[in-house]
Amino acid sequence: MSADPTGARDEGFDDFVDAVAAGEGYYLQCENGHGSVPPRQVCPDCGSSALSETPLPDAGELQTYTVTHVATPAFSEDTPYVTAIASFGPVRITGQLRDAEPEELERGMPVELTTAQSATTGRRLLAFDPR
Amino acid sequence: MTEVRVAGVGVTEFGTVPERTGRDLFGAASDEAFADADVSRSDVESLRYGNFMGELAERQGHQGPLMAEAAGVRAPATRYESACASSSAALRSAVRDIRNGEEDVVLVGGAERMTNLGTAGATEALAIAADELWEVRQGVTFPGAYALMAQAYFDEYGGDREDLAHVAVKNHDHAVGNELAHYQDPIDVEDVLEAPPVSEPLGLYDSCPISDGASALVLVSEDYAEANGVDAPVAITGSGQGGDDMALQDREYLARTPATDRAAEEAYDDAGITADDVDFVEVHDCFTIAEVLALESLGFYEVGEGIGAARRGETTADGDLPVNLSGGLKAKGHPVGATGTAQVAEITKLLRGDHVNSDAVAGGSVGLAHNAGGTVASCLVHVVEEVGA
Numbered sequence: 284m285s286a287d288p289t290g291a292r293d294e295g296f297d298d299f300v301d302a303v304a305a306g307e308g309y310y311l312q313c314e315n316g317h318g319s320v321p322p323r324q325v326c327p328d329c330g331s332s333a334l335s336e337t338p339l340p341d342a343g344e345l346q347t348y349t350v351t352h353v354a355t356p357a358f359s360e361d362t363p364y365v366t367a368i369a370s371f372g373p374v375r376i377t378g379q380l381r382d383a384e385p386e387e388l389e390r391g392m393p394v395e396l397t398t399a400q401s402a403t404t405g406r407r408l409l410a411f412d413p414r
Numbered sequence: 415m416t417e418v419r420v421a422g423v424g425v426t427e428f429g430t431v432p433e434r435t436g437r438d439l440f441g442a443a444s445d446e447a448f449a450d451a452d453v454s455r456s457d458v459e460s461l462r463y464g465n466f467m468g469e470l471a472e473r474q475g476h477q478g479p480l481m482a483e484a485a486g487v488r489a490p491a492t493r494y495e496s497a498c499a500s501s502s503a504a505l506r507s508a509v510r511d512i513r514n515g516e517e518d519v520v521l522v523g524g525a526e527r528m529t530n531l532g533t534a535g536a537t538e539a540l541a542i543a544a545d546e547l548w549e550v551r552q553g554v555t556f557p558g559a560y561a562l563m564a565q566a567y568f569d570e571y572g573g574d575r576e577d578l579a580h581v582a583v584k585n586h587d588h589a590v591g592n593e594l595a596h597y598q599d600p601i602d603v604e605d606v607l608e609a610p611p612v613s614e615p616l617g618l619y620d621s622c623p624i625s626d627g628a629s630a631l632v633l634v635s636e637d638y639a640e641a642n643g644v645d646a647p648v649a650i651t652g653s654g655q656g657g658d659d660m661a662l663q664d665r666e667y668l669a670r671t672p673a674t675d676r677a678a679e680e681a682y683d684d685a686g687i688t689a690d691d692v693d694f695v696e697v698h699d700c701f702t703i704a705e706v707l708a709l710e711s712l713g714f715y716e717v718g719e720g721i722g723a724a725r726r727g728e729t730t731a732d733g734d735l736p737v738n739l740s741g742g743l744k745a746k747g748h749p750v751g752a753t754g755t756a757q758v759a760e761i762t763k764l765l766r767g768d769h770v771n772s773d774a775v776a777g778g779s780v781g782l783a784h785n786a787g788g789t790v791a792s793c794l795v796h797v798v799e800e801v802g803a
Contacts, residue, residue, distance in 0.1 A: 296547045319664070320548065327659065347569070347668050349561035350614040351553060355538040358553045366553050368562060368663050375663035377552050385614070390569045401553075408552050 295322020300407060304398045308339040310374045318373030342414055343369035343376070345392040350385050360403040369394050369411055378409035387413070417636040418512045419646035419801070422451020423759035424523075428596045428627035428747030432530035436465065436472055437484040439628035440525040443752070444485035447523070451632035453644060458632075459517040461491035462508045464501030464524030465751035468493075470539040471527045485630070487521055497543035497787030498700060500524055501629065502754030502794035508633055509653045509796070518638040523630030524751035536624045540750075543788040545661035557621055557701060559662060559789045561613035564703040566668035568615070571718030575615050578702035579606035580724040582619050582744055585699060588731060589741025591770040596625045596747030620702040625747030629756035648762045652685025652797030654678060660791045671790035674711030678784075678795045682713075685797035689713035692797075693778025694764065695735065696757040698786040699742040708784050709737065712795070731774040739764060739771040754785035754794065761798045779803030 299321050302308055311319050313326035314333040325332045348367035351358075358364065365380040365388065380388070381399050392413065399410035424446030426439050440463070448455060461482045468474045478491035494504040501524030508520040528536050540556040549559065567573060583603055589595035601619060609618040639646045656676030659665045666672070682688055689712060697712070699705035709720040714735055723729045729737035740746045740760040743753060761781035763769035775781070779800040786793045 293547060327664070347562045347566035349558050349565060349616075350611070351555060351558045351561075352610070352614070353533070353537060353555065353557065353612045354553065355541055355550075355555060356534050357538070359534065361553065364553055366558055366562070368668065377549055377554060377661065377663045379553055390566075406551070 300398060300409065303396055303409065308396050309336040310339055310372070311335070312337040320374055320376070339371045339396065341395065343371040343394045343396060343411070345369050345388070345390055345394055346375060347390065348380065348388045358401060358403050361401055367411060371396065376409060378411050380411045383413050415513050416515065418509050418650045419634050419636055419639050420631055420648045420650065420758065420762045421453050421634045421639065421644050421646040422447045422449070422632040423630070423762050424450060425594050425629040425756050425759045426627045427594050428625045428749055430529045431626045434527065434626060436468060436474065436477065436525045436527045437480055439527065439626065440481045440523060440630065441484035443523055443525070443628035444521060444630040447521070447630040447632045451644070453519060453632050453634060455487050457519045458487045458489045458521050459519055460489050461485065461487055461521045462494060462504035463491060464494045464504040464754060466495060466497055466500050466526060466543070467528070467539040467750065471531055481525070485521060496792045498698065498748070498750045499754055499785045499787035499792045499794050500751045502783070502785035502796065505631070505755055505758065505796065506653045506655060506794055509650050512633060512635050518635045520633045521630060522633055523628065523755050524753070525628035526749035526751040527626050528624045528749060529626050533624065548661045548663060555613060557616055558613040560701040560703055561616045562662055563669055563707065563789065564615050564701070567703060567706070567721065570669050571721065573721035575607060576603060577721045577725050578620055578706070579603045581699065581702040581705050582606045584724045584730050585738045585742040585744040588739050588771060589745035592741050592746065595741045595745055596623050597741070597745045616701055616703070622700045622743040622748040625749045627747060627749035627752045627756070629752040629759050631755050631758060647801050648765050649799050649801050650758070650796055651799045652681040652687070654680030654684060654795045656680070656793045658791045660788065662789055669707070670717060671707045671711045671786070671793070673790045673793040674708055674784065674786065674795070677793040678712045681795040681797050685799070687780065687797060691780050692735070692782045693780045694739060694775050695737050695782045695784065696740060696742070696761055697737060697784040699738060699744045700748055702744070704786065705737065705742065707790070708786070712782065712784060731771060736774050739774055754783070757783040757785060758796060758798055765798070765800045
């Protein structure tokens with residue numbers, strides 16, 4: 284299902300989440316080698332419109348993380364939960380780290396990108412599994 | 415180029431008044447500003463008004479004309495929205511148009527009604543300053559985004575929760591006696607460390623409160639002040655704005671705020687000063703870590719060194735560089751759209767000598783206001799100086 288609260292599909296973004304769910308995550312690479320995440324018409328770094336989908340590396344690296352205790356209503360029944368930013372080659376992705384104890388969290392920790400569901404709304408989200 | 419003078423300031427008490435509408439709050443702030451300014455409302459050529467979440471909190475868009483009416487001003491009015499930096503964006507537009515000679519008298523300000531939404535509702539509303547697709551849908555809250563920056567800072571440069579606690583303690587100390595502040599009671603380091611976690615490593619006392627409030631400035635050109643005998647001893651001498659990618663994940667640095675570097679550089683150049691010339695600062699400390707990042711990007715500390723500033727006593731009222739003598743967002747409160755122009759109002763009072771903490775800046779003549787939107791994807795910096803000092 285779409286994660287958009289209106290139910291609308293978000294072209295580019297939902298395509299990306301579908302691809303991650305299928306194990307085929309990608310990023311956009313421009314002709315000058317800059318990486319970015321969709322939806323994009325042009326590269327945010329140089330304005331190039333020659334963007335091609337390039338497979339994401341299988342392994343990402345945890346860059347930073349937080350354990351959230353006070354949530355918006357959309358995640359009220361998920362607390363406490365871990366959100367994190369991980370790097371995958373030239374791009375970073377934000378997601379929830381679902382199967383790790385807070386004390387295990389460490390910068391540099393290897394993770395894989397996957398999808399999960401909010402316990403509160405059932406909407407899908409981007410998630411990381413420890414690798 | 416004519417200089418921009420602050421003829422009058424007005425700020426409502428920041429706090430929890432969920433029953434007061436935005437128009438009520440802004441009407442009160444602007445009324446006080448006009449009384450302070452001794453400038454006729456009929457001379458106002460425009461209203462520039464900052465507001466962030468009016469659609470969510472009051473189901474009210476198109477707030478410009480509504481607020482002109484509330485202020486008793488018959489002039490064209492425009493709302494500016496740049497998340498938590500909304501009223502500073504309004505201010506910058508006014509500063510530029512006064513200097514250009516387009517207008518001589520401008521009412522600038524902002525307001526935010528927040529507490530009627532409750533904590534969960536306000537958290538949801540604040541989150542729209544982050545990237546909906548890549549951040550909010552993954553559960554990133556506004557405190558959560560700053561927590562991601564704080565953890566990255568700790569990992570990259572060192573420092574810990576106790577360092578951040580000193581920022582909160584300092585800003586609460588500064589708010590004692592500031593009758594406009596949301597919190598006027600001192601706290602200690604233990605209070606901060608033992609407070610419930612919001613988004614680790616940040617706890618309740620690392621976070622600014624959710625507040626209602628409004629602020630307003632009557633700005634005039636130097637020419638108008640002289641022609642009309644308006645006493646306006648404070649000038650806005652520099653303005654700068656910087657931007658960055660919206661989502662943290664897309665930025666080069668997770669523990670630096672280059673939008674502030676860019677805004678500061680422009681504002682310093684504009685005013686013809688350097689960071690060394692600044693006597694005191696109001697920075698955007700929506701969370702304790704935000705004050706640290708701001709002080710580094712504004713050029714007062716090397717990257718990685720700002721975290722110990724409060725602990726070392728360098729940024730307290732009696733330190734070398736007093737920071738957030740108003741109490742900051744942390745203790746004074748943060749009614750989002752009101753914050754930027756409230757910072758300038760506080761600096762104006764500090765320089766004029768009618769602020770509870772004016773003694774701390776005796777002999778100083780240059781203040782700086784730093785106002786950030788989102789996780790500093792937007793930043794505005796203004797230099798505020800005493801005229802003829």
